[in-house]
Each structure stands twice: as C-alpha cells, then as structure tokens.
Amino acid sequence: MQKIRSSEITPAAEYVAYRQTLSRRGLLGALAGVAGGVVAAACAPASSAADVQPAATMAASSTTAPVPTTAAATAAAPAIAATTASAAPNVDELGNSFTDYAAVTGYNNYYEFSTDKEGVAPAAAGFAVEPWTVQVGGLVNKPATFDVGQLRKQFGEEERIYRLRCVEAWSMVIPWQGFQLGKLLQAVEPQAAARYVRFETLLDPERMPGQQQAWYSWPYVEGLRLDEAMHGLTLLATGLYGSALLPQNGAPLRLVTPWKYGFKSIKAIVKIDLVAEQPTSLWMAAAPNEYGFYANVNPQVDHPRWSQASERRIGEFSRRPTLPFNGYADEVAGLYAGMDLQANF
Numbered sequence: 001m002q003k004i005r006s007s008e009i010t011p012a013a014e015y016v017a018y019r020q021t022l023s024r025r026g027l028l029g030a031l032a033g034v035a036g037g038v039v040a041a042a043c044a045p046a047s048s049a050a051d052v053q054p055a056a057t058m059a060a061s062s063t064t065a066p067v068p069t070t071a072a073a074t075a076a077a078p079a080i081a082a083t084t085a086s087a088a089p090n091v092d093e094l095g096n097s098f099t100d101y102a103a104v105t106g107y108n109n110y111y112e113f114s115t116d117k118e119g120v121a122p123a124a125a126g127f128a129v130e131p132w133t134v135q136v137g138g139l140v141n142k143p144a145t146f147d148v149g150q151l152r153k154q155f156g157e158e159e160r161i162y163r164l165r166c167v168e169a170w171s172m173v174i175p176w177q178g179f180q181l182g183k184l185l186q187a188v189e190p191q192a193a194a195r196y197v198r199f200e201t202l203l204d205p206e207r208m209p210g211q212q213q214a215w216y217s218w219p220y221v222e223g224l225r226l227d228e229a230m231h232g233l234t235l236l237a238t239g240l241y242g243s244a245l246l247p248q249n250g251a252p253l254r255l256v257t258p259w260k261y262g263f264k265s266i267k268a269i270v271k272i273d274l275v276a277e278q279p280t281s282l283w284m285a286a287a288p289n290e291y292g293f294y295a296n297v298n299p300q301v302d303h304p305r306w307s308q309a310s311e312r313r314i315g316e317f318s319r320r321p322t323l324p325f326n327g328y329a330d331e332v333a334g335l336y337a338g339m340d341l342q343a344n345f
C-alpha cells in the first residue's frame, strides 16, 4: 500500500473524530436522517495482479428487461429508500466498519491513469479538477451545462455510507458525500422518450495517459436505466470521508450505485445524456460476455474469472458471503421484478 501524505490523513482523522462526537451527543442518526439516511457501500481493490485483469466471457445479452416509462421512472424517483441509518460512529447500517481512508484513496481502479491499483493515486496526483463543467442533455426539456460548484450549491451535499463491491470480489465501506442524481435529472426535465441515462468520463489523453492505449474504446462510458438513475440510493459523489474527492476516486464528480458492481460508478463525469436506447458501456464493448448492462451484485451469477459467491472486505483476511444486491435488496429488488437476472447480468 502506498504511503498516504499527512495532508490526506488529517481530514480523514478529523472526519472520524467529528462523527464520534456526534455519536456521543446522540446526533449521528439525526444527521443521517437529515442527510438522506442511507448507509451503504461500493467497489474496491483487488488482492493480486490476477484480480486486476479485465474480464473475458459471460452470458446472455440484456435486451429482455422491461423498461419503465419516463413518467413511472421519474415518479418513483427521489423518494429515498428506507435503509436504516446508522447511529453508531463509523459503521454502516449492518455494523460493518468503514474501510481505512488509506485503502479507499490508495487502492483504486482507474484505467485512465494506471492498471496498477496502487499506481493510480500517484499517477493521478495533480490532475486538475477545476474548473470543471458537466453537460446534461439529450432527451430533456432543459439541457444545461453546470459548473460542479454550482451543482453542489444547487443540490447540496449529504452523507451516504455505502458498501462498494467490485466485480473482482473485493469490497469496501465508504462514507461518501454528494447529492442524489435524481435531483439533477428532474431539474433538466426528462422527455417521455427518455429511457436510459448515459454517462461519459473526460476524454483527454494528455492528462489521462491510459487513454493513449488503444485497448479500450475511450472515453469510459456507463449507463443506467432511467428508474435506476432516479432511485433514491443513486448518488453523484463529490466527496468522501468529509473532504472533496481526490482525483483517484473520480474527482470532481463520480457516480455511486451501491447495489451494482463498482465498474458502474464512472469517475470524472463530463457528460450526462438521457437517451432512448440502452447505452453500451466501455466494459460491454470490451468484453460483452463478461460485462452486462445491469451489473447488479448477485452471488448466484459468477463472472467468468471471479466467483461472486463470496468477497473479501479490504482490511479483512477471511471472506464473507456476497449479499444479493450488495445488501440493498429491500430498496432495489423491485426495480427488477419479473426479470431474468441470469440473462440480464
């Protein structure tokens, strides 16, 4: 694990101390309630070089899923899921401890900078994230280009503690700050024909040297069904551990969908489009048999190279069973009612 600068340790330590104080005063649950009240997680680093390799063979295509109408999707939207907020300091709602700040910020997947997890942070150090604008358009009535500072002001920042589960079968628990994607989408008014949301990372091979490699079709692209995008758990993260996101974690704006594998959580977003057709992600294009559109965490559907039955929490030695939808089934399983989750991986 690479050494963490003291300038990075201090904010994390302050954040933990702050939460402990709130907990002593009985205010932590209240804060979580105000903030949106969900405690969850995402995807994390692999344990060996083999873990890091991109995938190679999976099953069916995902064209059979029912797609809700725009009205249904947007109506169901920002009502945040009823996950229990944690009133204890520094654990999620299941009692899982936060992953160390050093691991969250030092063990990363970000192929634009490096395919070596511990090489991402040094390679991304100094990556300038100001000024930064995000263009939101496509099938919407009010397309707009937002400055990230403006987004934070307009939509606020709340804490979400989410489990992050990587398809490489490792996991973390991360305290994020950010705002619900649904708030932004509602502001631009999706049109009736909009069924999906397509996200794009910055394309700048000079500043993101991994993009000079032709193995992948850059820029990194990801997508969600509109109802997934509008779901209360879906976050646009601007910070973690109480500080602004660092470049290695996707600064200044990164998607977090805690019930899906971590590769869905696209970093350094510059473009969000509402579209009619299911977007093809970078991973779907690279290895369609390995990476599907849905990518819901599912212990019963293995990746060709990684069993998904269990996972290794970063910082722990023994493995733990994988939870369906990464432990968020109560909140999101209804989105997939009637769908064949083997076929729609």
Ligand code: MTE
Pocket (backbone or CB within 6 Å): 043, 044, 045, 104, 107, 108, 109, 110, 111, 112, 166, 167, 201, 220, 248, 249, 250, 261, 262, 263, 264, 265, 266, 267, 268
């Ligand atoms: N976004 C971009 N633009 N490029 C990437 O390589 N990697 C994804 C996702 N977002 C990736 C990305 C993968 S595979 C994972 S597991 C998570 O970011 C890792 O997020 P973390 O480094 O903050 O843990």
